[in-house]
Amino acid sequence: MTNPLLKRQFEIVREDMHRRYGSLHTAEHIDALVDQTIAERTANAKVETFLPVMVERVVSEKLEEQAAAAGATDPCARQEVLYVCERNAGRSQLASAITSWIVGDRLFVRSVGLNPVGGINPTVLEVLAERGIPTGHLYQKEIVARTVHRSDVVVLMGVDQRPDIPGDRYVxxxxxxxxxxxxxxxxTIADDVERNVRALLDEMGFDEAQSAESA
Structure with missing residues (x-):
C-alpha cells in the first residue's frame, strides 16, 4: 500500500475494532479479518476515499455475526465514552480511571486533552490510589483524528469550545x-466526578457498580 494517509486510516480502523470487539474475539482473529477485508476491498478499487468506511462496516458486521453464532449474550460492540479536558492531567484522568474501575471492560473508556502537557497531576494519582483505583494504565494523550469511529458519549470538562471529535452525544x-x-x-473533586460518572453509566444502562467508599 503506497498511500500513507490510507494506511494510517486503516490502522485506525484496526485499533477501533480491537477496542470495540476485543472482549468478544482474540486479537489474532480481529487482525486476520481486518487484513483479509483490506486486501479484498483494495484489490480492484479505483476510488480510495471510502475504503476505510467500507472496511470498518464489513469487519464490524462479521465480528458481530460470529460472536452471535458463538453464543455471545451481547454480540454487539462495546459502547465507548471519551473524556476530554484541557491538559488530560486531572479531570479527564479522574473520570477515566473511576469509570474503568466501576464497569471494567464492559465499556471502553478513553481520555484525551486538547493540550496534554506537564504530566498527570500527582495529587490526582494520590487520591485515586487512596480509593484503591488502579492508575498504572494512565498516561496523557492528545486528540487523534479518526476517520470513521465515533464515541457513544463525549464528556467535556473545562473546554470552552467543542473540539472536532466525532461522537453520538456530547455532555x-x-x-x-x-x-x-x-x-x-x-x-472533593473526585467525589464530584464519581457522582457524574455513576449518573452517566446509569443513563447508558450499566448497573451493579461497586462503590469507591466501600472498596
Whole structure:
C-alpha cells in the first residue's frame, strides 16, 4: 500500500475494532479479518476515499455475526465514552480511571486533552490510589483524528469550545480543575466526578457498580 494517509486510516480502523470487539474475539482473529477485508476491498478499487468506511462496516458486521453464532449474550460492540479536558492531567484522568474501575471492560473508556502537557497531576494519582483505583494504565494523550469511529458519549470538562471529535452525544460537566488544589480539594473533586460518572453509566444502562467508599 503506497498511500500513507490510507494506511494510517486503516490502522485506525484496526485499533477501533480491537477496542470495540476485543472482549468478544482474540486479537489474532480481529487482525486476520481486518487484513483479509483490506486486501479484498483494495484489490480492484479505483476510488480510495471510502475504503476505510467500507472496511470498518464489513469487519464490524462479521465480528458481530460470529460472536452471535458463538453464543455471545451481547454480540454487539462495546459502547465507548471519551473524556476530554484541557491538559488530560486531572479531570479527564479522574473520570477515566473511576469509570474503568466501576464497569471494567464492559465499556471502553478513553481520555484525551486538547493540550496534554506537564504530566498527570500527582495529587490526582494520590487520591485515586487512596480509593484503591488502579492508575498504572494512565498516561496523557492528545486528540487523534479518526476517520470513521465515533464515541457513544463525549464528556467535556473545562473546554470552552467543542473540539472536532466525532461522537453520538456530547455532555458538559462543571467540574473544578484540580490543578494547584490541595489534596482535600482534589478528594472533593473526585467525589464530584464519581457522582457524574455513576449518573452517566446509569443513563447508558450499566448497573451493579461497586462503590469507591466501600472498596
Amino acid at each position: 458538559e460537566w462543571d467540574i473544578a480543575d484540580p490543578e494547584g488544589a490541595s489534596i482535600e480539594e482534589v478528594r
